[in-house]
Amino acid sequence: DILLTQTPLSLSVTPGQPASVSCKSSQSLLHSDGKTSLYWYLQKPGQSPQLLIYEASNRFSGVSQRFSGSGSGTDFTLKISRVEGDDVGVYYCMQNLQGHTFGQGTKLEI
């Protein structure tokens, strides 16, 4: 089974400052088709999760350009260039190369 480890588990950020979440996989997430099977979601308080980034670095439709995803193989990062109040919530990475696994989540507070 593929394990995803997120760090940190909580993050307190001043509005306007950057933030970064790491997601490390126990195995490479590179698919045979050349794509990377790593996704990022945000679950705002009281809401369902929403997709931010797909295939490691592609911003989903309607997602702010302040969000970016990077990484390859086993190491991935979600970056928020300038945190805003609406960014609070829990951020999850997810892999679907073998089954599906979510990271533990990173709670972002302001």
Place this chain on the structure above:
Amino acid sequence: QVQLVESGGNVVRPGGALRLSCSTSGFIFRDYYMSWVRQAPGKGLEWISSINDRGKKKDYADSVKGRFTISRDDAKNSLHLQMNGLTAEDTALYYCARGVAMDQWGQGTRVIVSS
């Protein structure tokens, strides 16, 4: 617009059964891979099952394998999850999600397993 609406959640005794449904609209349901994801109270997200766009391939998390069955009705644009042998550890909010990327989610339906 795309909508996913879960239903069927309830309070059930240990050992009992429930059937969850996810009614969809706003997209061509038969073309999409679909999943169920749950979230226990105060906990993170846990994938539990997925079904491909033809319904031929079904995958399950080890925690539910042999107890839960995923299915789809393309004529009714709906996804289902038959849950048998429920235990307290199955208490959670159950979401359906669209596509390999899980790009759209419902609002969830709550399952409480308690005596």
